[in-house]
Amino acid sequence: MELYRDIDLPDPQIRTIGQMQPVLAVAGCNASGPLYFMYRNLARTAEDRAWLAANQIRFDYTVIPPRTLCGEFTKTKGHYHPAAPDGTGYPELYQVLAGQAEYLLQTRDSSYVVVVRAGPGDVVLVPPGYGHVTINPADTELCMVNLVSEAFASEYAAYEEQQGAAYYHCTDGWMKNPQYGDAGDLTIRDAPEFPEEGIVHGREIYELIGGDSLGFLNNPAEYAHLFRAF
Numbered sequence: 001m002e003l004y005r006d007i008d009l010p011d012p013q014i015r016t017i018g019q020m021q022p023v024l025a026v027a028g029c030n031a032s033g034p035l036y037f038m039y040r041n042l043a044r045t046a047e048d049r050a051w052l053a054a055n056q057i058r059f060d061y062t063v064i065p066p067r068t069l070c071g072e073f074t075k076t077k078g079h080y081h082p083a084a085p086d087g088t089g090y091p092e093l094y095q096v097l098a099g100q101a102e103y104l105l106q107t108r109d110s111s112y113v114v115v116v117r118a119g120p121g122d123v124v125l126v127p128p129g130y131g132h133v134t135i136n137p138a139d140t141e142l143c144m145v146n147l148v149s150e151a152f153a154s155e156y157a158a159y160e161e162q163q164g165a166a167y168y169h170c171t172d173g174w175m176k177n178p179q180y181g182d183a184g185d186l187t188i189r190d191a192p193e194f195p196e197e198g199i200v201h202g203r204e205i206y207e208l209i210g211g212d213s214l215g216f217l218n219n220p221a222e223y224a225h226l227f228r229a230f
């Protein structure tokens with residue numbers, strides 16, 4: 001899969017282990033350093049950048065090197081998205097470029113928790129109302145891109161208050177987070193595709209920029225059919 005080497009990357013935003021402490025499986029895990037790198041708001045051309053800005057959409061590139069922290073595979077911090085003005089939560093679209101990813105998605109009441117496994121070229125839609133964490137369970141770098149509305153700020157409080165997501169992926173397997181007494185069993189599945197919107201494995205999601213398939217990112221209520229796969 002194309003690694004977007006043709007885009008000049010700005011300085012990344014770096015997620016440090018210090019920032020991750022509230023969400024790690026082992027509280028107080030003695031580790032330090034940068035954990036992952038987020039290159040936000042990218043575009044290949046001035047025309048694409050103008051289209052993205054006019055449509056309030058961001059294209060980001062994230063690199064998650066392999067690592068374990070006190071026995072837990074490296075992961076993103078985890079956050080929820082608020083509701084759009086139409087009352088439906090903002091969704092997000094990811095695509096893996098290199099490495100292996102596990103998208104750990106959960107409803108706000110954690111009654112449904114699902115891991116979507118994805119490899120190079122795979123697309124993953126985070127449906128409205130789902131919080132998400134991305135785990136790198138492999139020993140290679142995970143590179144991924146995402147398209148998301150830039151009309152909101154991510155909400156981290158619930159993940160921080162409950163010490164992360166409902167499950168942790170550790171080197172000896174999946175472990176339920178004891179702070180989620182009522183969490184549902186873990187479902188593990190592959191990523192569904194959405195051919196009617198041109199969102200299919202192996203097709204660069206960047207190609208959707210400038211087209212008419214990304215309306216769901218800012219007007220999710222009109223696209224309920226897209227979110228039924230979950």
Ligand SMILES: O=P(O)(O)OC[C@H]1O[C@](O)(CO)[C@@H](O)[C@@H]1O
Binds near residue numbers: 079
């Ligand atoms: O904000 P977190 O939970 O650290 O997750 C980082 C990921 O989220 C994004 O901000 C998009 O939601 C990406 O830039 C990045 O891959």
